[in-house]
Amino acid sequence: MADDTNTSANGRTVYHANRHAHPVKVAAAGVDVSYGDKQALHGVTLDIPDRAVTAFIGPSGCGKSTFLRCINRMNDTIETARVSGSITIDGEEVNDRGVDPVILRARVGMVFQKPNPFPKSIYDNVAYGPRIHGLSNSRDELDSIVENSLKKAGLWAEVSDRLHTPGTALSGGQQQRLVIARAIAVNPEVILMDEPCSALDPIATAKIEELIDELRENYCLIIVTHSMAQAARVSQMTAFFHLGHLVEYGPTEEIFTNPTDRRTQDYITGRFG
Amino acid sequence: MTDAPASSAIREAVSQRLAKRHRAEKRFRAYGVGAIALAVIFLAILLGSIGFQSLGAFTMNTLTLPVTINERQADPRGDGTEESLRRGNYNAIIQDGLRAQFPSVDDRAELRDLFGLYNGVNSASLMRKVVANPSLVGGTTDFTLPLSDDVDLYLKGITVSERFAGRQGALDVVVSDQTVRLESAEPAFADFLTVMRDELIRRADEAAANASRLESAAGAAATRDEREALLSQSRRQAALSVSLRERAEAQGDVVLGTDTPALFLQAEGGVIQVRSVSRDGRIAVGETLLPLQAEGPITAWTEWAVETPSNARRISDRRMVYARALEDRDMVRSGFNTILFTNADSRAPELAGVLGAMIGSILTMLVTMVLAVPIGVGTAIYLEEFAPKNRLTNFIEVNINNLAAVPSIVFGLLGLAIFINLFGLPRSAPLVGGMVLALMTLPTVIxxxxxxxxxxxxxxxxxxxxxxxxxxxxxxHHVLPLAMPGILTGSIIGLAQALGETAPLLMIGMVAFIADPPTLGLSGFLEPSTVMPVQIYLWSGAAERAFEMRTAAAIITLLSLMIMFNAAAIYLRRRFERRW
Structure with a gap:
């Protein structure tokens, strides 16, 4: 293993994903983020593999969500946020001026902490993305995109007979799966999930986790979670953030069974955080 | 459990405080209910009094008069062309129609009273009728016209208090030259004498009360001049009281004058006005206002006592008699006052309506809406969703908030200076009014x-x-539709405020007397006009009682317009909410 690790400029140990079967999808190098005067992320460098689930864990305010939002440039919407460093997806720089965030966000879907379906019908929720991106030429095509997305999100069986009822009338777990379907509908390569289960009950959580596991076949998934158990269950790679620093990053089993950093060990054993 | 006593002490303290907290809550709720009750009571009083005031203006009495459209007067050139018909003397035609109803009237003073039943302006409406249908010339047609405001209010029983009483008996009628002498074996006029006496004594008491009030006011007067003036007034009132009492108790004939109740006798299709009554109530002397159709003694008559003396009412004795006579002939109809909604302003209260002001308001509000809503909503969207947060946008935001607090008359001055003087737009025009109100409404909408x-x-x-x-x-796609109900509510509140605004419109000349309603179309935007609140303001300053009622009626109309406006807004909002 030693040959896979090297030491970054600021002396931290950085793990690379190249020993895995999957190629690198998202690569970050020296990402700094500050909100006004407050620096939220300090030189984060990591590579995220494709067709795998990568979990970001860490105590509240450690910067994991901030980092997640850098990947699809959602931080652009926060006026005081300053992002520097490099993030590439398939080798393409995300932070380039030339990159249109609209196209980027079509490639990188996002699911938020609280289910946020549009106050429209289930059908319109899923069809919204394809419509604005012009992904379908006909009504039938759109119908099939909606159906496939809902099937992939495991929601089709429950809502196929009421596609035109409001999406906001669904239960919390169903809403979250609807939001995932909405993200899938624009055919993204990467799906970011910001604590997708924190507002859900255990049964709905189990369903979402199952879904995440299935989606791994086709997408690069990055998930921020507060639940160590969830990270252990669904992810192949885990990154531990603390106070704006990436402390440790590696295969999930290793992080949970044999962490190298003391802080990681303390956190996963519940001594702080 | 060593801390048991301590915890029970705490519990007691808490329960004491709890009682206090509950009392405070109850008190607060009582304040709230009281405040709402007070508001409801005041609103009810306000609306009730305005509604009650306006009742007299929502009905009107019209006279349907058969008029003979003779060629000589209607068609002076005799060629039947429109030009000739427009030169006709239609007022004379109406006057002839009235004279035909009262053939006995020929005295000039009498004629003046008769022709005062209507306003001469109505001849224009007869002219239009004839011009529209020239075949009427040479024939007789029924022409309906509103009675003049004094007569209208009299017939509604608002300005004059009177009573009618049917009588049976035997009255000898002796006609000699100008006077009529009525004699009866029984005291037929005793009831009226009681009315008269009561009225005189009531006024004597009133004068006495005035005298003592003035006297005590004189005692508290600050200067000598003031005191002496008050004292002399007091003495005059006291003397009046004494003289009224003397008249009430006097022996001899009771003479009816301009300061006493009046008595009329209706019998055999005629009317006699009584000038004096003997003390025993058996003999009355008067004059014939409308001739009786039969001679000799009468057995049934109507005693018509008018308690309001003629110097305390605007309608003369004779005009009252003519009005009642026309009413008895079924020529006077009381109905809904359509004129209020089909006419623009007029100097004659019975011909004044709110149509002009209503059209003016509609045109003005259209301009306001078209300018204020898109600009305001657009500004709000840009500032809220797109604009960077920096000093400039902060400055703009603060100033928008400040603009909302600027007195509306300042916007009027701005409109006068910029739109009228600088841009040269016409005065009194709905376009300018709408622009000024849009400026005023913008901050609210934003x-x-x-x-x-x-x-x-x-x-x-x-x-x-x-x-x-x-x-x-x-x-x-998402934010604006969700914000739409709120935006609509804000815009409607802003527009409703503009609909009720007067002050800025005074500055740009929309306070003018406009007798022709503006065109309800594109050209109307530049025609002089007024708006509802300004019309209310104008009428409220008029002296006539009928205008006072029309003011209330116009207020009710404006309130109804606003309620309709708000109802439409609520309906729209519901629809938007249902869609999303």
């Missing part, structure tokens, strides 16, 4: 729209951006 936009949860924006919508798409 502020409420921004609040509505801010109330949309950010998660909706994130969701839209997250699937790759551009910022504009996120705003127009």
């Amino acid at each position: 502020i409420s729209s921004r609040a509505a936009l801010r109330a949309v949860p950010p998660s909706i924006r994130e969701a839209a951006l997250g699937v790759g919508a551009s910022r504009t798409q996120a705003v127009f």
Whole structure:
């Protein structure tokens, strides 16, 4: 293993994903983020593999969500946020001026902490993305995109007979799966999930986790979670953030069974955080 | 459990405080209920008094008069052309029609009373009728015209108090030259004498009360001049009281004058006005106002006592008699006052309506709406969703908030200086009025729209951006529809405020007397006009009692317009809410 690790400029140990079967999808190098005067992320460098689930864990305010939002440039919407460093997806720089965030966000879907379906019908929720991106030429095509997305999100069986009822009338777990379907509908390569289960009950959580596991076949998934158990269950790679620093990053089993950093060990054993 | 005593002490303290807290809550609720009750009571009183005032203006008495359209008067050139018909003397035709109803009237003073039943302006309406249908010339037609305001109010029983009483008996009628002498074996006029006596004594008491009030006011007067003036007034009132009492108790004939109640006798299709009554109530002397159709003694008559003396009413004795006679002939109809809604302003109260002001208000509000709503909502969207937060936008925001607090008359001055003097737009025009009101309404629309936009949860924006919508798409597809109900409410409140605004419109000349309603079309925007609140203001300053009632009626109309406006807004808002 030693040959896979090297030491970054600021002396931290950085793990690379190249020993895995999957190629690198998202690569970050020296990402700094500050909100006004407050620096939220300090030189984060990591590579995220494709067709795998990568979990970001860490105590509240450690910067994991901030980092997640850098990947699809959602931080652009926060006026005081300053992002520097490099993030590439398939080798393409995300932070380039030339990159249109609209196209980027079509490639990188996002699911938020609280289910946020549009106050429209289930059908319109899923069809919204394809419509604005012009992904379908006909009504039938759109119908099939909606159906496939809902099937992939495991929601089709429950809502196929009421596609035109409001999406906001669904239960919390169903809403979250609807939001995932909405993200899938624009055919993204990467799906970011910001604590997708924190507002859900255990049964709905189990369903979402199952879904995440299935989606791994086709997408690069990055998930921020507060639940160590969830990270252990669904992810192949885990990154531990603390106070704006990436402390440790590696295969999930290793992080949970044999962490190298003391802080990681303390956190996963519940001594702080 | 060593701390048991301590915890029970705490519990006691808490329960004591709890009682206090409950009392405070009850008190607060009582304040709230009291405040609402007070508001409801005042609103009820306000609306009730306005509604009661307006009742007299929502009905009107019209006279349907058969008039003979003779060629000589209607068609002076005799060629039947429109030009000739427009030169006709239609007032004379109406006057002849009235004279035909009262053949006995020929005295000039009598004629003046008769022709005062209507306003001469009505001849224009007869002219239009004839011009529209020239075949009427040479024939007789029924012409309906509103009675003049004094007569109208009299017939409604608002300005004059009177009573009618049917009598049976035997009255000898002796006609000699100018006077009529009525004699009866029984005291036929005793009832009226009681009315008269009561009225005189009531007024004597009133004068005495006035005298003592003035005297005590004189005692408290600050200067000598003031005291002496008050004292002399007091003495005059006291003397009046004494003289009235003397008249009430006097022996001899009771003489009816301009300061006493009046007595009329209706019998055999004629009317006799009584000038004096003997003390025993058996003999009355008077004059014939309308001739009796039969001679000799009469056995049944109507005693018509008018308690309001003629110097305390605007309608003369004779005009009252003519009006009642026309009413008895079934020529006077009381109905809904359509004129109030089909006419513009007029100097004659019975011909004044709110149509002109209503059209003016509609045109003005259209301009205001077209300018204020899109600009205001657009500004709100830009400032809230797109504009960077920096010093400049902060400055703009502060100034928008300040503009909302600027007195509306300042906007009127601005309109006068910029739109009229600088741009040369016409005065009194709905276009200018609408522009001024739009300036006034803009801050309200912007502020409420921004609040509505801010109330949309950010998660909706994130969701839209997250699937790759551009910022504009996120705003127009998701945020704006969700904010729409709030934006609509704010805009409607702003427009309703503008609908009721008077002050800025005074500055740009919309306070003028406009007798022709503006065209309800494009050209109307530049025609002089007035608006509802200004019309109310103008009428409230008029002296006539009938205008006072029309003021209340116009207020009710304006309130109804506003309620309709708000109802439409609520309906729209519901629809938008249902769609989303």
